[in-house]
Amino acid sequence: MITTSDLRKVYRAHGRDTVALDGVDLHVRTGEVYGVVGTSGAGKSTLIRCVNLLERPSSGSVQVDGRELTSLSASELRATRRSIGMVFQHFNLLARRTVAENVQLPLELTGLTRRERAAKAAELLDLVGLADKARAYPAQLSGGQKQRVGIARALAGDPKVLLSDEATSALDPETTRSVLQLLRELNQQLGLTVLLITHEMDVIKSVCDSAALMRAGKVVESGTLNELLARPGSELARELFPLGGGTPVAGDEPLQGSTLVDITFQGDAAVQPFISQLARTYNVDVNIVGAAVETIGGRQVGRMRVALPGSFEENVVPIGYLREQGLQVEVAA
Numbered sequence: 001m002i003t004t005s006d007l008r009k010v011y012r013a014h015g016r017d018t019v020a021l022d023g024v025d026l027h028v029r030t031g032e033v034y035g036v037v038g039t040s041g042a043g044k045s046t047l048i049r050c051v052n053l054l055e056r057p058s059s060g061s062v063q064v065d066g067r068e069l070t071s072l073s074a075s076e077l078r079a080t081r082r083s084i085g086m087v088f089q090h091f092n093l094l095a096r097r098t099v100a101e102n103v104q105l106p107l108e109l110t111g112l113t114r115r116e117r118a119a120k121a122a123e124l125l126d127l128v129g130l131a132d133k134a135r136a137y138p139a140q141l142s143g144g145q146k147q148r149v150g151i152a153r154a155l156a157g158d159p160k161v162l163l164s165d166e167a168t169s170a171l172d173p174e175t176t177r178s179v180l181q182l183l184r185e186l187n188q189q190l191g192l193t194v195l196l197i198t199h200e201m202d203v204i205k206s207v208c209d210s211a212a213l214m215r216a217g218k219v220v221e222s223g224t225l226n227e228l229l230a231r232p233g234s235e236l237a238r239e240l241f242p243l244g245g246g247t248p249v250a251g252d253e254p255l256q257g258s259t260l261v262d263i264t265f266q267g268d269a270a271v272q273p274f275i276s277q278l279a280r281t282y283n284v285d286v287n288i289v290g291a292a293v294e295t296i297g298g299r300q301v302g303r304m305r306v307a308l309p310g311s312f313e314e315n316v317v318p319i320g321y322l323r324e325q326g327l328q329v330e331v332a333a
């Protein structure tokens with residue numbers, strides 16, 4: 001649904017060049033929620049603004065729903081942008097307009113009658129759970145309600161794609177959860193493809209099907225959450241699902257001289273029988289250092305860190321046994 005190829009954006013200011021995007025290839029499939037995460041300055045905002053050409057890339061291509069946006073004329077681009085909704089961190093609502101009028105804003109140049117626009121706004125406000133706030137003004141709403149209005153407005157043109165620029169960054173954790181839940185429902189009910197940027201791993205964990213990690217203008221890692229969790233050495237997987245503790249340090253006698261192994265299992269697979277079989281078959285004392293189960297992308301994922309006595313070379317066979325059982329096994333230290 002969204003594909004960027006070798007996307008570059010260089011800002012020129014005060015005689016200096018800043019490379020904000022340095023050859024970004026991104027592929028967002030139809031109907032998925034795709035999150036781009038990265039620290040401040042990584043290029044996330046620039047990327048999302050290049051996807052609807054609010055920012056014109058210096059080079060590279062942007063395809064949305066099969067259309068190459070960089071080669072459209074100004075009027076074609078205006079029309080195409082209507083099918084790409086966008087929500088913003090600070091909502092960008094007009095203070096002097098009512099909630100319903102804010103939602104109708106993108107429909108004003110579309111040839112719909114006043115009555116049709118009002119009916120559409122009412123339908124969208126109902127969809128985001130704010131049917132009773134149509135006549136209120138933005139100042140009378142909470143942050144979460146303002147963002148719901150922002151989302152309703154973004155949906156006014158019946159978009160196939162919704163871009164979300166840190167939509168929950170200004171909200172408290174509980175409101176964040178409810179707005180993310182709304183995005184998920186809209187994704188499922190309307191088949192909406194959602195591309196969101198965030199600096200919070202929790203957002204990725206709770207709502208995304210796929211994710212990309214950006215650093216210094218580049219996508220350094222990407223994939224579905226399941227792929228990432230199954231990828232040895234994945235930085236995103238480590239951040240999605242940190243397994244604290246267990247790194248052997250001087251004086252930490254029980255772990256000294258042992259091999260730490262991280263085991264990831266998904267769905268209903270239970271790791272416990274494998275551990276006891278491993279202990280029995282190979283006569284090793286398996287020390288469970290840490291374990292956790294979390295819901296990631298709507299699926300149960302478990303991780304366990306175990307310590308096997310001896311060096312890695314001494315544990316090649318037991319580690320191979322765990323891998324043969326279909327578990328994802330990564331040697332941590």
Ligand SMILES: Nc1ncnc2c1ncn2[C@@H]1O[C@H](COP(=O)(O)OP(=O)(O)OP(=O)(O)O)[C@@H](O)[C@H]1O
Nearest residue numbers: 011013018020038039040041042043044045046047
């Ligand atoms: N209009 C601009 N003019 C000059 N440099 C810019 C402009 N917009 C962004 N930059 C620079 O481009 C780089 C990427 O910025 P961008 O805002 O895309 O990153 P980000 O990952 O979204 O960060 P943040 O989370 O802080 O918004 C930064 O070095 C930034 O200073």
